[in-house]
Amino acid sequence: MPASAIRRLVGALLPGDPPAEDSARAESREPGGDAAAEAEVEAEVEALMMQRARISGLVIGLVAVVVFPAWSLLDFYLEPALAPRFLAVRLLADVPMLAGLFLLWRSPLGRRRPELLTLAILAPVQITVAWMVAHVENTESYASGLLLAIYGVGGILAAPVRWTVGLVTLTWSALGAAVLLAPRGIPDVDVAAVVVWLATATVVATVTHAVRHTLGFRELTTRVNLLRERERTRLLLDRLERLSHEDPLTGLANRRRWDAELTAACAGSGPGDDPVAVVVIDVDHFKQVNDRHGHAGGDMALREVARLLIRRVRAGDLVARLGGDELAVLMPGSDADRATELAEALRKAVASLVPPGFDRGELTLSLGVAAGSGLTPAELMSRADERLYVAKATRNAVGTPLPLPRGANELAAESR
Numbered sequence: 406m407p408a409s410a411i412r413r414l415v416g417a418l419l420p421g422d423p424p425a426e427d428s429a430r431a432e433s434r435e436p437g438g439d440a441a442a443e444a445e446v447e448a449e450v451e452a453l454m455m456q457r458a459r460i461s462g463l464v465i466g467l468v469a470v471v472v473f474p475a476w477s478l479l480d481f482y483l484e485p486a487l488a489p490r491f492l493a494v495r496l497l498a499d500v501p502m503l504a505g506l507f508l509l510w511r512s513p514l515g516r517r518r519p520e521l522l523t524l525a526i527l528a529p530v531q532i533t534v535a536w537m538v539a540h541v542e543n544t545e546s547y548a549s550g551l552l553l554a555i556y557g558v559g560g561i562l563a564a565p566v567r568w569t570v571g572l573v574t575l576t577w578s579a580l581g582a583a584v585l586l587a588p589r590g591i592p593d594v595d596v597a598a599v600v601v602w603l604a605t606a607t608v609v610a611t612v613t614h615a616v617r618h619t620l621g622f623r624e625l626t627t628r629v630n631l632l633r634e635r636e637r638t639r640l641l642l643d644r645l646e647r648l649s650h651e652d653p654l655t656g657l658a659n660r661r662r663w664d665a666e667l668t669a670a671c672a673g674s675g676p677g678d679d680p681v682a683v684v685v686i687d688v689d690h691f692k693q694v695n696d697r698h699g700h701a702g703g704d705m706a707l708r709e710v711a712r713l714l715i716r717r718v719r720a721g722d723l724v725a726r727l728g729g730d731e732l733a734v735l736m737p738g739s740d741a742d743r744a745t746e747l748a749e750a751l752r753k754a755v756a757s758l759v760p761p762g763f764d765r766g767e768l769t770l771s772l773g774v775a776a777g778s779g780l781t782p783a784e785l786m787s788r789a790d791e792r793l794y795v796a797k798a799t800r801n802a803v804g805t806p807l808p809l810p811r812g813a814n815e816l817a818a819e820s821r
Contacts, residue, residue, distance in 0.1 A: 538580065792805060
């Protein structure tokens with residue numbers, strides 16, 4: 406029976422939701438189902454199952470490598486005449502088991518096919534025990550050793566149930582060969598007892614493995630989906646947070662982020678500290694731009710200006726759209742000279758900007774500059790707005806901080 410069919414059968418018997426694999430496939434068949442995403446989830450679950458299979462295989466292999474030779478103590482108690490021979494056979498069987506354990510631990514094959522290597526480690530155990538059954542008088546005692554590996558794989562190995570079925574098939578084959586080739590023959594009553602025990606172990610281990618694997622697959626699928634959903638939620642929240650501080654038309658910071666950044670910059674710039682500068686910008690005759698090119702053309706012009714501003718400012722500066730055609734640049738740590746230099750560069754650059762459908766020189770800016778330390782956001786913006794109004798008197802101009810008043814000594818020196 407295919408592994409998927411076994412999972413469906415077990416899933417139908419277990420309470421709760423249907424097996425994750427089937428529900429994922431059902432969703433992918435629904436309209437709008439994301440088959441690619443489901444395939445990614447399934448691949449991730451399979452990778453996690455492979456990791457679990459390797460770890461559980463290492464546990465099983467290590468126990469088998471240590472315990473199998475240690476059973477020689479039982480040989481000396483039950484079959485003292487055969488014990489030395491059995492010890493040599495056990496140690497000889499331990500060699501390929503150790504090789505398989507090393508491959509499972511260190512080789513790429515151990516990461517790709519851990520179930521196969523686990524089965525290869527246990528195969529010498531089952532074959533050797535079956536060979537011993539054919540030579541001893543205590544048939545039932547030795548045959549019971551065959552059950553341990555079956556229970557171990559069924560109860561511990563994190564792999565599809567077919568690997569328990571594979572070990573069971575190997576065990577039945579080895580036992581059948583032992584019964585047929587036993588030098589002295591095995592009493593029928595002993596054969597019957599061993600068959601009953603082995604059949605019971607086969608059923609218990611197979612069902613246990615099927616239930617455990619189905620639950621493990623379901624649990625990992627739920628965990629992967631939860632982690633992916635958590636990541637999607639985080640990305641969505643990050644996007645929402647970004648959008649809450651971003652102007653949708655230009656991609657610049659919006660007024661909310663501008664106010665927060667300006668407040669923080671002014672709070673960190675007390676008297677005597679590095680100054681904070683702002684450049685307030687208006688697109689000249691923007692109403693005429695909209696009248697001539699339509700709102701789509703006005704929006705395009707704003708986006709072109711926004712891209713130009715972003716390219717021209719420093720990495721630590723903030724460019725924002727305050728509303729309508731009003732833009733601004735926040736320059737922490739810059740003085741009036743640096744801000745004026747940037748404003749003049751922006752004015753010249755925009756004056757030569759020619760978006761599709763526009764004439765050269767049709768787009769110009771008026772800019773107001775203010776800078777200082779120990780100022781509140783309202784004081785800094787008020788000064789910048791005053792200088793913006795001065796610039797708008799002529800358009801395509803920069804309104805800079807006014808020269809400081811000259812003292813009496815300077816005036817007297819000029820008169821001389």
